[in-house]
Amino acid sequence: MILRGRKIKGGKAxxxxxxxxxxxxxxxxxxxxxxxxVEKGHSLEGKSVAGKxxxxxxxxxxTVGSYAIYRLKKSGKAPKAIINKECETIVAVGAIISxxxxxxHVKIEKIKSGAKIRVDTEKGxxxx
Amino acid sequence: MELTEEEREMLSGKLGNAVKESMxxxxxxxxxxxxxxxxxxxxxxxxxxxxxxxxxxxxEYLAELAKDGRVKVLTTLNPxxxxxxxxxxxxxxxxxxxxxxxxxxxxxxxxxxxxxxxTPYLVGNLPRYGQDIAWSESSAVCYANSVIGAKTNRExxxxxxxxxxxxxxxxxxxxxxxxxxxxxxxxxxxxxxxVPKFGALGKVLGERIKNRIPYIEGIDSASLEQLKSLCASxxxxxxxxxxxxxxxxxxxxxxxxxxxxxxxxxIQEAIEKLSDASEIDxxxxxxxxxxxxxxxxxxxxxxxxxxxxxxxICTARKTKELADKKGYAKTIEESGAKIACDTCMAVAxxxxxxxxxxxxxxxxxxxxxxxNNFKTRIRPMEECVREALK
Numbered sequence: 449m450i451l452r453g454r455k456i457k458g459g460k461a462x463x464x465x466x467x468x469x470x471x472x473x474x475x476x477x478x479x480x481x482x483x484x485x486v487e488k489g490h491s492l493e494g495k496s497v498a499g500k501x502x503x504x505x506x507x508x509x510x511t512v513g514s515y516a517i518y519r520l521k522k523s524g525k526a527p528k529a530i531i532n533k534e535c536e537t538i539v540a541v542g543a544i545i546s547x548x549x550x551x552x553h554v555k556i557e558k559i560k561s562g563a564k565i566r567v568d569t570e571k572g573x574x575x576x
Numbered sequence: 577m578e579l580t581e582e583e584r585e586m587l588s589g590k591l592g593n594a595v596k597e598s599m600x601x602x603x604x605x606x607x608x609x610x611x612x613x614x615x616x617x618x619x620x621x622x623x624x625x626x627x628x629x630x631x632x633x634x635x636e637y638l639a640e641l642a643k644d645g646r647v648k649v650l651t652t653l654n655p656x657x658x659x660x661x662x663x664x665x666x667x668x669x670x671x672x673x674x675x676x677x678x679x680x681x682x683x684x685x686x687x688x689x690x691x692x693x694x695t696p697y698l699v700g701n702l703p704r705y706g707q708d709i710a711w712s713e714s715s716a717v718c719y720a721n722s723v724i725g726a727k728t729n730r731e732x733x734x735x736x737x738x739x740x741x742x743x744x745x746x747x748x749x750x751x752x753x754x755x756x757x758x759x760x761x762x763x764x765x766x767x768x769x770x771v772p773k774f775g776a777l778g779k780v781l782g783e784r785i786k787n788r789i790p791y792i793e794g795i796d797s798a799s800l801e802q803l804k805s806l807c808a809s810x811x812x813x814x815x816x817x818x819x820x821x822x823x824x825x826x827x828x829x830x831x832x833x834x835x836x837x838x839x840x841x842x843i844q845e846a847i848e849k850l851s852d853a854s855e856i857d858x859x860x861x862x863x864x865x866x867x868x869x870x871x872x873x874x875x876x877x878x879x880x881x882x883x884x885x886x887x888x889i890c891t892a893r894k895t896k897e898l899a900d901k902k903g904y905a906k907t908i909e910e911s912g913a914k915i916a917c918d919t920c921m922a923v924a925x926x927x928x929x930x931x932x933x934x935x936x937x938x939x940x941x942x943x944x945x946x947x948n949n950f951k952t953r954i955r956p957m958e959e960c961v962r963e964a965l966k
Contacts, residue, residue: 456604480633511712511732512629519633540604541734545597545637552608 451554451574453531456540458570459549461529465576466500467561468492473509474516474542483525501565502527503556507539517542529567531556531574577606577746578613586742594645598738605735606746615708615747618726619650620740621696622688623712624733626657626923627676634733635675638682641737647687648743652701654713655865655890656680656692657925660918666888672925688740692918693892695804695865697724700894705826708751710739714817715808715864715939721818723803725826727751730817750817758820758829760785764794766840772954774802775938776846778809780838787815791831793822804864808939850941853932853951859883859964860921860933861957862890863940868898870957871915875904877961878911886930887913887964890920913964922947934963 470491472478477487483498497520507513517539520526530543535552543550551569559565565576585591586599602614624630630638657676658668668676684690691699694713703709703726711717712731720726729749731739739745749755762785768777781790798806798821810816820829862870866889874889889908891899896917899905905915916924921933922943932951933944941952955963 454607456608457600475629480631510629511734512624512634514732514734515624515630515634515637518637519631522633522636535608537605537608537732537735540608541601541732544601544604545734 449558449576451558453551453554453572453574455569455572456535456550456552457543457548459529459547460568461501461549462566463499463501463528465503465559465561465563465565466492466495466497467556467559468504470504471506471508472504474507474513474538475510477509478516478520480516480519481523481525483520496525497527498525500527501529501531501567503531503559505533505556506536509538511538513538514542514545517548518546521546521548529569531559531567577603577611579603583614583744592644594641594643594741597641598645598741601735601738602742602744602746606748609746609748611746611748613747614744615751616743617649617710617739617745618707619701619703619709620647620736621652621654621701621711621713621716622683622733622736622740623654625654625679625692627672627679628657628923628925630679635679635682638679641741642682642685645686645741647740649740650701651688651740652691652696653683653688654692654694655920655923656918657923658919659916660692665914666916666924668925686741691892691894693865694920695892698867698895699892708745710736710745712736714811715804717817718807718811718819719804721750722807722820722825722827756818756827756829757789758791758832759788759834760790761832761835762790762792763835763837764792765837766843768795768843770956771802771805771936772847772938772956773843774798774806775809775954776843776850777838778806779813779846779850779938780842782810782812782814782816784836785814785816789816789818789820791820791822791829795821795824798824801867801870805937808864808937812939812942847954850938851953853934853953856932856934856953856963857885858930858933858950859885859887859960860890860935860940861937861960862888863920863922863935863937865895865920866891868895871895871899871904871908872902873957874961875907877958878913879907881911881965883912883964884966885964888916888921889913890916893917934960936960
Protein backbone atom coordinates (compact mmCIF):
# COMPACT_ATOMS: atom_id res chain seq x y z
CA MET A 449 0.00 0.00 0.00
CA ILE A 450 1.14 3.54 -0.67
CA LEU A 451 0.10 6.46 1.54
CA ARG A 452 0.89 10.06 0.80
CA GLY A 453 1.69 12.94 3.13
CA ARG A 454 3.48 16.21 3.63
CA LYS A 455 7.21 16.51 4.26
CA ILE A 456 8.25 17.98 7.61
CA LYS A 457 11.91 16.88 7.48
CA GLY A 458 13.30 15.36 4.31
CA GLY A 459 14.96 11.94 4.19
CA LYS A 460 14.55 8.22 3.57
CA ALA A 461 14.22 5.33 6.00
CA UNK A 462 13.21 1.70 6.11
CA UNK A 463 12.17 -0.33 9.12
CA UNK A 464 9.49 -1.79 11.33
CA UNK A 465 6.47 0.29 12.31
CA UNK A 466 5.66 1.03 15.95
CA UNK A 467 2.18 2.52 16.09
CA UNK A 468 0.57 4.54 18.89
CA UNK A 469 -3.03 5.70 18.71
CA UNK A 470 -2.29 8.30 21.40
CA UNK A 471 -0.07 11.38 21.24
CA UNK A 472 3.45 11.01 22.65
CA UNK A 473 5.22 13.32 25.11
CA UNK A 474 8.95 13.15 24.50
CA UNK A 475 9.82 15.19 27.59
CA UNK A 476 9.12 12.91 30.53
CA UNK A 477 7.25 10.33 28.44
CA UNK A 478 10.22 8.62 26.77
CA UNK A 479 13.51 7.70 28.47
CA UNK A 480 16.13 9.66 26.49
CA UNK A 481 18.90 7.13 27.21
CA UNK A 482 17.05 3.94 26.28
CA UNK A 483 14.24 5.07 23.98
CA UNK A 484 11.70 3.25 26.17
CA UNK A 485 8.25 4.79 26.56
CA VAL A 486 7.83 5.39 30.30
CA GLU A 487 4.59 7.37 30.48
CA LYS A 488 2.28 5.55 32.92
CA GLY A 489 -0.70 3.99 31.18
CA HIS A 490 0.50 4.88 27.68
CA SER A 491 -0.34 2.22 25.07
CA LEU A 492 3.38 1.95 24.21
CA GLU A 493 4.56 1.86 27.85
CA GLY A 494 7.63 -0.39 28.11
CA LYS A 495 8.22 -0.48 24.33
CA SER A 496 11.27 1.13 22.73
CA VAL A 497 11.07 3.67 19.92
CA ALA A 498 14.74 3.08 19.03
CA GLY A 499 15.30 2.22 15.37
CA LYS A 500 11.57 2.05 14.66
CA UNK A 501 9.42 3.91 12.15
CA UNK A 502 7.40 5.64 14.85
CA UNK A 503 3.78 6.27 13.93
CA UNK A 504 1.54 8.44 16.18
CA UNK A 505 -1.06 11.17 15.75
CA UNK A 506 0.99 14.06 17.15
CA UNK A 507 3.23 15.24 19.98
CA UNK A 508 2.04 16.61 23.31
CA UNK A 509 3.44 18.15 26.49
CA UNK A 510 6.37 20.47 27.12
CA THR A 511 8.18 22.21 24.27
CA VAL A 512 11.39 20.90 25.88
CA GLY A 513 10.30 17.67 24.10
CA SER A 514 12.13 18.87 20.97
CA TYR A 515 15.43 18.69 22.87
CA ALA A 516 14.45 15.28 24.23
CA ILE A 517 14.14 13.98 20.65
CA TYR A 518 17.58 15.43 19.93
CA ARG A 519 18.91 13.63 23.00
CA LEU A 520 17.47 10.31 21.75
CA LYS A 521 19.29 10.83 18.48
CA LYS A 522 22.56 11.58 20.25
CA SER A 523 22.29 8.43 22.36
CA GLY A 524 21.50 6.34 19.26
CA LYS A 525 17.97 5.56 20.48
CA ALA A 526 15.93 7.71 18.13
CA PRO A 527 13.30 6.34 15.76
CA LYS A 528 14.48 5.99 12.13
CA ALA A 529 11.55 8.10 10.93
CA ILE A 530 8.40 9.73 12.31
CA ILE A 531 4.97 9.51 10.72
CA ASN A 532 2.24 11.76 12.17
CA LYS A 533 -1.36 12.47 11.47
CA GLU A 534 -0.96 16.16 12.28
CA CYS A 535 2.54 17.27 13.22
CA GLU A 536 2.87 20.10 15.75
CA THR A 537 5.72 22.33 16.91
CA ILE A 538 7.40 19.98 19.39
CA VAL A 539 7.85 17.01 17.05
CA ALA A 540 8.50 19.12 13.93
CA VAL A 541 11.30 21.04 15.63
CA GLY A 542 12.65 17.88 17.25
CA ALA A 543 12.79 16.04 13.91
CA ILE A 544 14.46 18.96 12.15
CA ILE A 545 17.19 19.55 14.72
CA SER A 546 17.81 15.78 15.03
CA UNK A 547 17.68 15.15 11.26
CA UNK A 548 15.04 12.44 11.57
CA UNK A 549 12.88 12.07 8.41
CA UNK A 550 9.37 13.20 9.33
CA UNK A 551 6.09 13.27 7.42
CA UNK A 552 2.51 14.13 8.37
CA HIS A 553 -1.02 14.27 6.88
CA VAL A 554 -0.74 10.49 6.57
CA LYS A 555 -3.70 8.14 7.16
CA ILE A 556 -1.90 6.48 10.05
CA GLU A 557 -4.88 4.28 11.00
CA LYS A 558 -3.98 2.13 7.98
CA ILE A 559 -0.59 1.24 9.47
CA LYS A 560 -0.16 -1.68 11.90
CA SER A 561 2.66 -2.19 14.39
CA GLY A 562 5.26 -4.61 13.04
CA ALA A 563 4.67 -3.75 9.37
CA LYS A 564 7.80 -3.31 7.24
CA ILE A 565 7.73 0.28 6.06
CA ARG A 566 9.67 2.42 3.59
CA VAL A 567 9.40 6.18 3.77
CA ASP A 568 10.68 8.84 1.44
CA THR A 569 9.53 12.07 3.06
CA GLU A 570 11.08 14.26 0.38
CA LYS A 571 8.64 12.66 -2.11
CA GLY A 572 5.90 12.50 0.53
CA UNK A 573 5.50 8.73 0.22
CA UNK A 574 4.98 5.96 2.79
CA UNK A 575 5.08 2.38 1.41
CA UNK A 576 4.38 -0.95 3.12
CA MET B 577 5.06 29.48 2.10
CA GLU B 578 6.45 32.06 -0.31
CA LEU B 579 10.03 32.77 0.69
CA THR B 580 11.93 35.88 -0.39
CA GLU B 581 15.32 35.63 -2.02
CA GLU B 582 16.99 36.48 1.28
CA GLU B 583 15.03 33.75 3.09
CA ARG B 584 15.82 31.18 0.39
CA GLU B 585 19.47 32.05 0.75
CA MET B 586 19.21 31.44 4.50
CA LEU B 587 17.63 28.04 3.77
CA SER B 588 20.34 27.10 1.28
CA GLY B 589 23.08 27.04 3.91
CA LYS B 590 25.13 29.82 2.28
CA LEU B 591 24.75 31.90 5.43
CA GLY B 592 25.92 29.17 7.77
CA ASN B 593 24.55 26.12 9.43
CA ALA B 594 22.74 27.78 12.34
CA VAL B 595 20.86 30.08 9.97
CA LYS B 596 20.01 27.16 7.68
CA GLU B 597 18.66 25.03 10.51
CA SER B 598 16.74 28.02 11.91
CA MET B 599 15.09 28.82 8.59
CA UNK B 600 14.24 25.15 8.17
CA UNK B 601 12.42 25.21 11.52
CA UNK B 602 10.55 28.44 10.73
CA UNK B 603 9.65 27.24 7.24
CA UNK B 604 8.28 23.93 8.57
CA UNK B 605 6.22 25.71 11.24
CA UNK B 606 4.92 28.12 8.62
CA UNK B 607 3.83 25.18 6.44
CA UNK B 608 2.23 23.34 9.35
CA UNK B 609 0.22 26.33 10.51
CA UNK B 610 -0.67 27.70 7.09
CA UNK B 611 1.49 30.84 6.99
CA UNK B 612 1.86 32.48 3.59
CA UNK B 613 5.10 34.31 4.31
CA UNK B 614 7.73 35.28 6.86
CA UNK B 615 7.61 38.60 8.69
CA UNK B 616 10.26 40.45 10.66
CA UNK B 617 10.36 39.75 14.38
CA UNK B 618 11.24 42.93 16.26
CA UNK B 619 12.47 41.13 19.37
CA UNK B 620 12.85 37.65 20.83
CA UNK B 621 12.51 36.12 24.29
CA UNK B 622 14.02 32.63 24.65
CA UNK B 623 12.72 30.03 27.13
CA UNK B 624 14.36 26.71 27.88
CA UNK B 625 17.42 27.95 29.74
CA UNK B 626 17.58 25.86 32.92
CA UNK B 627 20.00 22.96 32.64
CA UNK B 628 17.46 21.12 34.80
CA UNK B 629 15.10 21.06 31.78
CA UNK B 630 17.60 21.11 28.91
CA UNK B 631 19.89 18.29 30.01
CA UNK B 632 23.07 17.46 28.10
CA UNK B 633 21.22 17.14 24.79
CA UNK B 634 19.87 20.69 24.99
CA UNK B 635 23.28 21.99 26.00
CA GLU B 636 24.89 20.16 23.09
CA TYR B 637 22.36 21.58 20.64
CA LEU B 638 22.91 25.14 21.89
CA ALA B 639 26.70 24.78 21.74
CA GLU B 640 26.39 23.54 18.15
CA LEU B 641 24.20 26.51 17.17
CA ALA B 642 26.57 28.93 18.87
CA LYS B 643 29.39 27.91 16.51
CA ASP B 644 28.14 30.20 13.76
CA GLY B 645 24.75 31.50 14.92
CA ARG B 646 24.47 35.17 15.90
CA VAL B 647 21.28 37.00 16.89
CA LYS B 648 19.90 39.54 14.41
CA VAL B 649 17.44 41.28 16.75
CA LEU B 650 17.19 42.22 20.43
CA THR B 651 17.06 38.86 22.21
CA THR B 652 16.60 38.27 25.93
CA LEU B 653 16.65 35.12 28.04
CA ASN B 654 14.34 33.29 30.46
CA PRO B 655 15.40 32.36 34.00
CA UNK B 656 18.18 29.81 34.44
CA UNK B 657 18.28 27.02 37.03
CA UNK B 658 20.21 29.16 39.49
CA UNK B 659 21.42 32.61 40.51
CA UNK B 660 24.36 32.98 38.13
CA UNK B 661 26.47 34.69 40.80
CA UNK B 662 25.25 33.49 44.18
CA UNK B 663 24.18 29.94 43.32
CA UNK B 664 25.93 28.48 46.34
CA UNK B 665 23.69 30.49 48.69
CA UNK B 666 20.69 28.74 47.12
CA UNK B 667 22.22 25.32 47.74
CA UNK B 668 22.82 24.51 44.07
CA UNK B 669 25.33 21.66 43.49
CA UNK B 670 28.63 22.63 41.81
CA UNK B 671 28.30 20.15 38.93
CA UNK B 672 24.88 21.61 38.07
CA UNK B 673 26.32 25.13 38.21
CA UNK B 674 29.11 24.19 35.82
CA UNK B 675 26.67 22.81 33.23
CA UNK B 676 24.32 25.76 33.69
CA UNK B 677 27.17 28.20 33.00
CA UNK B 678 27.95 26.34 29.76
CA UNK B 679 24.34 26.87 28.67
CA UNK B 680 24.64 30.57 29.47
CA UNK B 681 27.96 30.81 27.62
CA UNK B 682 26.39 29.33 24.48
CA UNK B 683 23.63 31.96 24.56
CA UNK B 684 26.14 34.72 25.26
CA UNK B 685 28.23 33.61 22.29
CA UNK B 686 25.15 33.87 20.07
CA UNK B 687 24.79 37.48 21.18
CA UNK B 688 21.79 36.94 23.46
CA UNK B 689 21.39 39.52 26.24
CA UNK B 690 21.62 37.32 29.29
CA UNK B 691 18.76 38.87 31.27
CA UNK B 692 17.57 35.56 32.75
CA UNK B 693 14.09 36.78 33.56
CA UNK B 694 10.51 35.91 32.66
CA THR B 695 9.67 39.64 32.79
CA PRO B 696 11.68 40.93 29.80
CA TYR B 697 9.25 43.85 29.53
CA LEU B 698 10.57 45.15 32.88
CA VAL B 699 14.25 45.11 31.89
CA GLY B 700 14.46 46.64 28.44
CA ASN B 701 12.79 44.24 26.02
CA LEU B 702 9.58 46.23 25.66
CA PRO B 703 7.90 46.01 22.25
CA ARG B 704 5.38 48.61 21.19
CA TYR B 705 1.68 48.14 20.48
CA GLY B 706 1.09 46.23 17.24
CA GLN B 707 4.68 45.10 16.80
CA ASP B 708 5.39 41.52 15.64
CA ILE B 709 7.75 39.64 17.96
CA ALA B 710 8.71 35.99 18.57
CA TRP B 711 8.64 35.16 22.26
CA SER B 712 8.60 31.97 24.26
CA GLU B 713 7.78 31.88 28.03
CA SER B 714 4.01 31.60 28.17
CA SER B 715 3.47 34.30 30.84
CA ALA B 716 5.52 36.87 28.91
CA VAL B 717 3.79 35.88 25.65
CA CYS B 718 0.42 36.51 27.28
CA TYR B 719 1.61 39.82 28.78
CA ALA B 720 3.07 41.02 25.44
CA ASN B 721 -0.09 40.12 23.50
CA SER B 722 -2.67 41.19 26.06
CA VAL B 723 -1.25 44.05 28.12
CA ILE B 724 1.16 45.62 25.61
CA GLY B 725 -0.66 44.71 22.40
CA ALA B 726 2.40 43.34 20.61
CA LYS B 727 1.87 40.18 18.53
CA THR B 728 3.47 36.82 19.18
CA ASN B 729 2.60 33.14 19.02
CA ARG B 730 3.49 30.89 21.93
CA GLU B 731 6.91 29.95 20.65
CA UNK B 732 8.96 27.07 22.05
CA UNK B 733 12.66 27.38 22.92
CA UNK B 734 14.10 26.26 19.55
CA UNK B 735 11.62 28.21 17.42
CA UNK B 736 12.33 31.42 19.34
CA UNK B 737 16.08 30.86 18.89
CA UNK B 738 15.42 30.30 15.17
CA UNK B 739 13.73 33.70 15.03
CA UNK B 740 16.61 35.32 16.89
CA UNK B 741 19.18 33.96 14.44
CA UNK B 742 17.20 34.96 11.34
CA UNK B 743 15.13 37.95 12.51
CA UNK B 744 12.06 36.23 11.00
CA UNK B 745 8.90 34.49 12.15
CA UNK B 746 6.17 32.81 10.07
CA UNK B 747 3.00 34.88 9.81
CA UNK B 748 0.16 32.83 11.32
CA UNK B 749 -1.95 32.67 14.47
CA UNK B 750 -1.52 35.64 16.79
CA UNK B 751 0.20 37.73 14.10
CA UNK B 752 -3.08 37.99 12.18
CA UNK B 753 -5.77 40.37 13.40
CA UNK B 754 -8.62 37.95 12.65
CA UNK B 755 -7.17 35.46 15.14
CA UNK B 756 -6.95 38.04 17.94
CA UNK B 757 -10.68 38.62 18.37
CA UNK B 758 -12.34 37.57 21.63
CA UNK B 759 -14.22 34.24 21.44
CA UNK B 760 -16.03 34.18 24.75
CA UNK B 761 -17.42 36.92 27.00
CA UNK B 762 -16.52 36.41 30.67
CA UNK B 763 -18.61 38.24 33.26
CA UNK B 764 -16.68 38.26 36.52
CA UNK B 765 -19.08 38.35 39.46
CA UNK B 766 -16.34 38.11 42.07
CA UNK B 767 -14.19 40.80 43.66
CA UNK B 768 -10.75 40.39 42.05
CA UNK B 769 -8.46 42.71 43.99
CA UNK B 770 -5.27 40.87 44.96
CA VAL B 771 -2.45 39.03 43.22
CA PRO B 772 -3.66 35.58 44.42
CA LYS B 773 -7.19 36.36 43.24
CA PHE B 774 -5.98 37.40 39.80
CA GLY B 775 -4.05 34.11 39.76
CA ALA B 776 -7.14 32.19 40.84
CA LEU B 777 -9.16 33.88 38.08
CA GLY B 778 -6.50 32.78 35.59
CA LYS B 779 -6.81 29.19 36.82
CA VAL B 780 -10.62 29.22 36.60
CA LEU B 781 -10.56 30.73 33.11
CA GLY B 782 -7.70 28.58 31.84
CA GLU B 783 -9.50 25.43 32.90
CA ARG B 784 -12.89 26.53 31.58
CA ILE B 785 -11.99 28.11 28.25
CA LYS B 786 -8.68 26.26 27.50
CA ASN B 787 -6.98 28.21 24.71
CA ARG B 788 -9.88 30.38 23.58
CA ILE B 789 -9.59 34.16 23.83
CA PRO B 790 -11.74 35.76 26.55
CA TYR B 791 -13.20 39.25 26.77
CA ILE B 792 -13.30 39.83 30.52
CA GLU B 793 -15.78 42.24 32.13
CA GLY B 794 -16.22 43.18 35.77
CA ILE B 795 -12.71 44.17 36.83
CA ASP B 796 -12.29 47.90 37.44
CA SER B 797 -8.57 48.19 37.95
CA ALA B 798 -5.45 46.05 37.76
CA SER B 799 -1.86 46.81 38.69
CA LEU B 800 1.13 45.61 36.67
CA GLU B 801 1.75 42.98 39.37
CA GLN B 802 -1.83 41.72 39.23
CA LEU B 803 -1.75 41.58 35.43
CA LYS B 804 1.47 39.59 35.31
CA SER B 805 -0.05 37.14 37.78
CA LEU B 806 -3.18 36.74 35.63
CA CYS B 807 -1.06 36.28 32.48
CA ALA B 808 1.07 33.59 34.11
CA SER B 809 -1.88 31.71 35.50
CA UNK B 810 -4.23 31.81 32.51
CA UNK B 811 -1.40 30.59 30.26
CA UNK B 812 -0.34 27.85 32.67
CA UNK B 813 -3.75 26.38 33.41
CA UNK B 814 -5.21 26.92 29.96
CA UNK B 815 -3.10 27.75 26.98
CA UNK B 816 -4.41 31.05 25.74
CA UNK B 817 -1.87 33.54 24.43
CA UNK B 818 -4.22 36.53 24.67
CA UNK B 819 -7.05 38.00 26.72
CA UNK B 820 -8.98 41.25 26.57
CA UNK B 821 -9.79 43.04 29.82
CA UNK B 822 -12.49 45.67 29.37
CA UNK B 823 -11.21 49.18 29.99
CA UNK B 824 -7.67 48.01 30.79
CA UNK B 825 -6.01 46.21 27.86
CA UNK B 826 -5.43 48.08 24.57
CA UNK B 827 -6.45 45.62 21.82
CA UNK B 828 -9.63 46.22 19.87
CA UNK B 829 -12.08 43.34 19.62
CA UNK B 830 -15.69 42.53 18.92
CA UNK B 831 -17.56 41.44 22.04
CA UNK B 832 -18.59 37.80 21.56
CA UNK B 833 -22.12 36.45 22.09
CA UNK B 834 -21.19 33.34 24.04
CA UNK B 835 -21.10 34.29 27.70
CA UNK B 836 -19.88 32.61 30.85
CA UNK B 837 -19.93 33.89 34.44
CA UNK B 838 -17.29 33.46 37.11
CA UNK B 839 -18.65 33.46 40.66
CA UNK B 840 -17.02 34.32 43.97
CA UNK B 841 -17.45 30.67 44.95
CA UNK B 842 -15.40 29.52 41.96
CA ILE B 843 -12.56 31.88 42.87
CA GLN B 844 -12.62 30.62 46.47
CA GLU B 845 -12.65 27.03 45.27
CA ALA B 846 -9.62 27.67 43.06
CA ILE B 847 -7.76 29.21 46.02
CA GLU B 848 -8.63 26.19 48.17
CA LYS B 849 -7.48 23.76 45.48
CA LEU B 850 -4.12 25.54 45.33
CA SER B 851 -3.87 25.39 49.12
CA ASP B 852 -3.35 21.75 50.14
CA ALA B 853 -0.33 22.27 52.41
CA SER B 854 -0.84 21.67 56.12
CA GLU B 855 2.76 22.49 56.98
CA ILE B 856 4.85 25.33 55.51
CA ASP B 857 8.66 25.21 55.42
CA UNK B 858 9.32 27.42 52.39
CA UNK B 859 8.16 30.83 51.23
CA UNK B 860 8.63 31.57 47.53
CA UNK B 861 7.48 34.70 45.72
CA UNK B 862 8.35 36.37 42.44
CA UNK B 863 6.54 34.19 39.90
CA UNK B 864 6.61 35.91 37.45
CA UNK B 865 9.72 37.77 38.66
CA UNK B 866 9.05 40.41 41.31
CA UNK B 867 8.81 44.05 40.22
CA UNK B 868 10.60 46.91 41.96
CA UNK B 869 7.31 47.83 43.62
CA UNK B 870 6.94 44.29 45.01
CA UNK B 871 10.50 44.41 46.37
CA UNK B 872 9.65 47.73 48.07
CA UNK B 873 6.58 46.19 49.69
CA UNK B 874 8.51 43.14 50.89
CA UNK B 875 11.31 45.32 52.30
CA UNK B 876 8.78 47.34 54.30
CA UNK B 877 7.25 44.20 55.78
CA UNK B 878 10.67 42.73 56.66
CA UNK B 879 12.35 45.88 57.98
CA UNK B 880 14.15 45.13 61.27
CA UNK B 881 12.82 41.55 61.48
CA UNK B 882 14.34 38.08 61.01
CA UNK B 883 12.83 35.29 58.95
CA UNK B 884 12.60 31.81 60.42
CA UNK B 885 12.07 29.87 57.17
CA UNK B 886 13.76 29.71 53.79
CA UNK B 887 12.31 32.66 51.89
CA UNK B 888 13.13 33.16 48.19
CA ILE B 889 12.20 36.35 46.38
CA CYS B 890 12.84 35.71 42.70
CA THR B 891 13.54 38.64 40.44
CA ALA B 892 15.56 39.89 37.50
CA ARG B 893 19.11 40.97 38.30
CA LYS B 894 18.32 44.36 36.72
CA THR B 895 15.35 44.81 39.03
CA LYS B 896 17.48 43.86 42.01
CA GLU B 897 20.05 46.49 41.02
CA LEU B 898 17.34 49.13 41.25
CA ALA B 899 16.35 47.68 44.63
CA ASP B 900 20.00 47.98 45.70
CA LYS B 901 19.94 51.68 44.87
CA LYS B 902 16.78 52.21 46.89
CA GLY B 903 18.09 50.18 49.84
CA TYR B 904 15.27 47.61 49.58
CA ALA B 905 17.65 44.75 48.77
CA LYS B 906 19.77 45.43 51.87
CA THR B 907 16.70 45.51 54.12
CA ILE B 908 15.46 42.22 52.65
CA GLU B 909 18.82 40.47 52.94
CA GLU B 910 19.35 41.68 56.52
CA SER B 911 16.19 39.79 57.45
CA GLY B 912 17.73 36.55 56.22
CA ALA B 913 15.46 36.31 53.17
CA LYS B 914 17.20 35.55 49.87
CA ILE B 915 16.83 37.59 46.72
CA ALA B 916 17.28 34.95 44.01
CA CYS B 917 18.25 36.61 40.73
CA ASP B 918 18.28 34.96 37.29
CA THR B 919 16.20 31.98 38.47
CA CYS B 920 12.94 30.89 40.10
CA MET B 921 11.26 28.12 42.10
CA ALA B 922 9.90 26.52 38.90
CA VAL B 923 13.22 25.94 37.12
CA ALA B 924 15.79 25.54 39.93
CA UNK B 925 16.72 21.95 40.84
CA UNK B 926 14.92 21.87 44.21
CA UNK B 927 12.68 18.81 43.84
CA UNK B 928 11.70 17.33 47.22
CA UNK B 929 13.72 19.96 49.12
CA UNK B 930 10.64 21.30 50.97
CA UNK B 931 7.33 19.92 52.17
CA UNK B 932 5.06 22.92 51.82
CA UNK B 933 5.42 26.27 50.06
CA UNK B 934 3.41 29.42 50.58
CA UNK B 935 3.37 31.81 47.63
CA UNK B 936 1.20 34.53 46.11
CA UNK B 937 1.42 32.94 42.65
CA UNK B 938 -0.99 30.41 41.14
CA UNK B 939 1.59 29.45 38.50
CA UNK B 940 4.18 28.77 41.20
CA UNK B 941 1.70 26.42 42.90
CA UNK B 942 1.27 24.50 39.64
CA UNK B 943 5.00 23.94 39.15
CA UNK B 944 5.70 23.30 42.82
CA UNK B 945 3.21 20.44 42.77
CA UNK B 946 4.13 19.07 39.33
CA UNK B 947 7.90 19.51 39.19
CA ASN B 948 9.03 19.79 42.79
CA ASN B 949 6.65 17.59 44.70
CA PHE B 950 5.76 20.34 47.22
CA LYS B 951 2.36 20.95 48.76
CA THR B 952 1.28 24.55 48.36
CA ARG B 953 -0.75 27.39 49.84
CA ILE B 954 -1.66 30.61 47.99
CA ARG B 955 -1.93 33.81 50.04
CA PRO B 956 -1.43 37.57 49.53
CA MET B 957 2.13 38.87 49.85
CA GLU B 958 1.60 40.24 53.39
CA GLU B 959 0.58 36.80 54.63
CA CYS B 960 3.47 35.10 52.82
CA VAL B 961 5.91 37.43 54.58
CA ARG B 962 4.16 36.89 57.93
CA GLU B 963 4.54 33.13 57.44
CA ALA B 964 8.28 33.58 56.82
CA LEU B 965 8.58 35.51 60.09
CA LYS B 966 6.62 33.01 62.21
